[in-house]
Amino acid sequence: MIKQEDISKILDATEIVDVINAFVPLRKRGVNYIGNCPFHNEKTPSFTVSPSKGIFKCFGCGEAGNSVNFLMKHEHYSYPEALRFLANKYGIEIQEEELTSEAKILQDEKEALFHVTEFAQKYFADILFNDQEGRNIGLTYFRERELTEETIKRWGLGYSKDKWSEFTEHAKKNGYTEDILIKAGLTIAKEESHVQYDRFRSRIMFPIYNIGGRPLGFTGRVLSSEKTKAKYVNSPETDIYSKSKVLFGLHLAKNAIVKQELCYLVEGNMDAVMLSQNNVENVVATSGTSLTIEQIRLIKRYTKNVTILYDGDSAGIKAAFRAIDLFLENGLNVKIVLFPDGEDPDSYCKKLPQEEFKAYITNEAKNFILFKTHLLLDEAKDDPFKRSALIKEILNTISFIPDNIEKAAYVQQCSSILNMKEELLNNELNKVLRERYFKQRKEDKPKLDQPKTDLPPDDFFLPSDDGSTYISSPNAEKQILPSTFPDEAQERKIIALLLNYSDKETTQTVIGEDGEKKDENYLVAAYIVGDITTDQICFDNQLYQKIFNIYKDYILEKGEIPELNIFTNNQEKEIQNLATTLLINNYCISGLWESKWKMLTPDPESSERLNLDVKESLLSLKIHKLEKKINAVKEKLRIEDDLDNQLILLSEQKTLEKIKQIISTELNRIITR
Numbered sequence: 001m002i003k004q005e006d007i008s009k010i011l012d013a014t015e016i017v018d019v020i021n022a023f024v025p026l027r028k029r030g031v032n033y034i035g036n037c038p039f040h041n042e043k044t045p046s047f048t049v050s051p052s053k054g055i056f057k058c059f060g061c062g063e064a065g066n067s068v069n070f071l072m073k074h075e076h077y078s079y080p081e082a083l084r085f086l087a088n089k090y091g092i093e094i095q096e097e098e099l100t101s102e103a104k105i106l107q108d109e110k111e112a113l114f115h116v117t118e119f120a121q122k123y124f125a126d127i128l129f130n131d132q133e134g135r136n137i138g139l140t141y142f143r144e145r146e147l148t149e150e151t152i153k154r155w156g157l158g159y160s161k162d163k164w165s166e167f168t169e170h171a172k173k174n175g176y177t178e179d180i181l182i183k184a185g186l187t188i189a190k191e192e193s194h195v196q197y198d199r200f201r202s203r204i205m206f207p208i209y210n211i212g213g214r215p216l217g218f219t220g221r222v223l224s225s226e227k228t229k230a231k232y233v234n235s236p237e238t239d240i241y242s243k244s245k246v247l248f249g250l251h252l253a254k255n256a257i258v259k260q261e262l263c264y265l266v267e268g269n270m271d272a273v274m275l276s277q278n279n280v281e282n283v284v285a286t287s288g289t290s291l292t293i294e295q296i297r298l299i300k301r302y303t304k305n306v307t308i309l310y311d312g313d314s315a316g317i318k319a320a321f322r323a324i325d326l327f328l329e330n331g332l333n334v335k336i337v338l339f340p341d342g343e344d345p346d347s348y349c350k351k352l353p354q355e356e357f358k359a360y361i362t363n364e365a366k367n368f369i370l371f372k373t374h375l376l377l378d379e380a381k382d383d384p385f386k387r388s389a390l391i392k393e394i395l396n397t398i399s400f401i402p403d404n405i406e407k408a409a410y411v412q413q414c415s416s417i418l419n420m421k422e423e424l425l426n427n428e429l430n431k432v433l434r435e436r437y438f439k440q441r442k443e444d445k446p447k448l449d450q451p452k453t454d455l456p457p458d459d460f461f462l463p464s465d466d467g468s469t470y471i472s473s474p475n476a477e478k479q480i481l482p483s484t485f486p487d488e489a490q491e492r493k494i495i496a497l498l499l500n501y502s503d504k505e506t507t508q509t510v511i512g513e514d515g516e517k518k519d520e521n522y523l524v525a526a527y528i529v530g531d532i533t534t535d536q537i538c539f540d541n542q543l544y545q546k547i548f549n550i551y552k553d554y555i556l557e558k559g560e561i562p563e564l565n566i567f568t569n570n571q572e573k574e575i576q577n578l579a580t581t582l583l584i585n586n587y588c589i590s591g592l593w594e595s596k597w598k599m600l601t602p603d604p605e606s607s608e609r610l611n612l613d614v615k616e617s618l619l620s621l622k623i624h625k626l627e628k629k630i631n632a633v634k635e636k637l638r639i640e641d642d643l644d645n646q647l648i649l650l651s652e653q654k655t656l657e658k659i660k661q662i663i664s665t666e667l668n669r670i671i672t673r
């Protein structure tokens with residue numbers, strides 16, 4: 001049985017655009033991607049993919065879901081087979097046995113590792129600012145490197161004292177066991193003498209964080225010039241830290257990377273810290289280690305554009321050369337900036353004003369393949385053997401580019417630079433590709449020869465663990481719902497507001513206990529659920545009612561807002577389809593309104609617009625519900641013979657029409673505002 005933990009890892013690692021783009025050519029439009037739907041014939045693209053929400057929706061045939069749904073529909077996989085495909089694609093190991101008691105203990109240990117690492121980060125930061133040794137050595141060093149106090153605190157930098165076991169003893173006094181300190185790599189124990197001492201001593205400390213900002217480990221840099229001491233000491237591999245799977249500074253840089261659609265990559269931690277301080281916020285570091293596939297995938301979550309900022313010496317150039325093939329193979333666009341000899345990103349950004357430095361790394365960014373071609377050509381000069389080796393190396397790099405048109409364009413450019421026939425270069429390139437193909441087939445042959453029975457059967461999951469938490473069953477019957485209801489538009493708008501803006505704040509005017517009107521802030525979901533529940537309004541569309549009830553149960557019973565995946569991965573196909581439809585905004589306001597016709601358009605995401613939408617939608621829904629009640633009362637009056645009952649019905653009608661008039665007046669104010 002595939003563990004739920006592993007399923008979560010797979011879904012968290014999956015990039016839906018990356019998965020679908022392997023089968024359907026997609027192009028970016030706004031925040032989403034579009035393409036021709038693979039599930040029905042169409043000439044105009046109606047297939048939309050939302051990378052931020054991890055869902056797809058075809059507005060032509062109605063198919064919708066997440067990456068697993070797509071694979072099940074497109075490749076005819078069973079649920080476990082789709083998970084296995086994604087796990088293999090993203091290098092995630094699946095454990096298929098039942099959780100043992102030991103495994104449960106291990107989960108608890110991971111949380112303990114997070115806690116003790118957070119404790120250590122705060123300890124080292126406190127020593128830096130509040131201990132005499134920390135101030136005299138660590139803080140002085142950071143200030144000499146021109147780091148501000150704000151930057152130091154933002155990155156959580158610290159100092160470890162020149163004491164053998166001061167941190168270990170301090171941690172024990174605060175309740176942390178020897179076992180967890182050793183497992184976290186903070187304490188080293190000598191088995192033969194049973195002596196325990198701190199791993200980090202007399203070093204400035206750089207915490208390494210996960211994407212969510214939790215410390216995982218540390219890099220400690222020695223400040224003395226003693227050759228017997230290693231310049232850098234890193235945390236060992238632990239259950240929460242693997243240096244090949246993290247990028248220094250990504251937790252701070254991710255939003256800037258998305259916004260600027262570009263990631264700057266440096267080698268050293270101090271390079272990343274200094275560039276960030278100088279307003280280059282979209283920067284991450286490999287922490288001096290060789291670039292890995294896992295790190296490239298991390299970058300690719302946020303952008304496909306990378307500019308490498310490495311030292312201008314031969315070591316920096318070689319490091320950049322090692323990285324390029326990995327980037328190209330994974331479909332990223334790569335440029336390189338080399339600094340003058342003797343300079344690195346840290347030192348050079350301090351020599352130039354901020355704007356000049358940013359202009360330099362923008363203007364000096366060179367296409368890597370062409371840069372590599374020119375550089376190696378200068379080295380080879382007129383030596384035919386060196387030129388031959390150069391051509392093979394360049395073609396090997398080009399061969400990693402997945403896009404055939406892009407490959408052809410580079411061959412054409414290199415043909416001009418190298419003064420060689422394009423046909424000859426293409427022949428050599430095809431030779432490289434063939435050799436790699438057959439080599440890969442040879443390596444994969446044992447896997448291909450495995451019997452298909454290794455794949456789990458369709459009944460692999462028990463009834464209590466059928467994956468319905470994540471996606472709906474592929475065999476779920478489609479329930480045909482009426483296309484319209486009396487209050488279809490109003491009810492649909494309410495559900496759209498809940499799905500898209502449930503955790504946003506809205507300011508609404510309410511009547512307080514003293515009878516006075518006042519403005520109060522609420523979460524959109526809490527306000528809508530409270531207002532509709534108080535007025536005892538029910539939805540005519542039972543599908544909308546189901547979604548509303550989920551919000552109602554979560555807010556009123558659990559005191560929290562449900563996650564979107566509860567709807568987009570719901571076991572009921574109809575809920576899943578509706579949620580994906582309402583979550584993917586397939587339309588945007590044309591820029592011609594302002595550029596050509598000089599008409600300002602409202603920002604649909606603004607707080608003012610959201611406040612009006614919430615209020616208008618609720619009032620419109622109430623008016624339609626009142627009209628239904630009024631019509632129902634009129635119908636009863638038409639057939640009622642008893643005078644007393646007629647008077648009661650007339651009174652009820654009058655009350656309902658008065659309420660409707662009040663709401664209509666308020667709604668008219670909103671519309672004409």
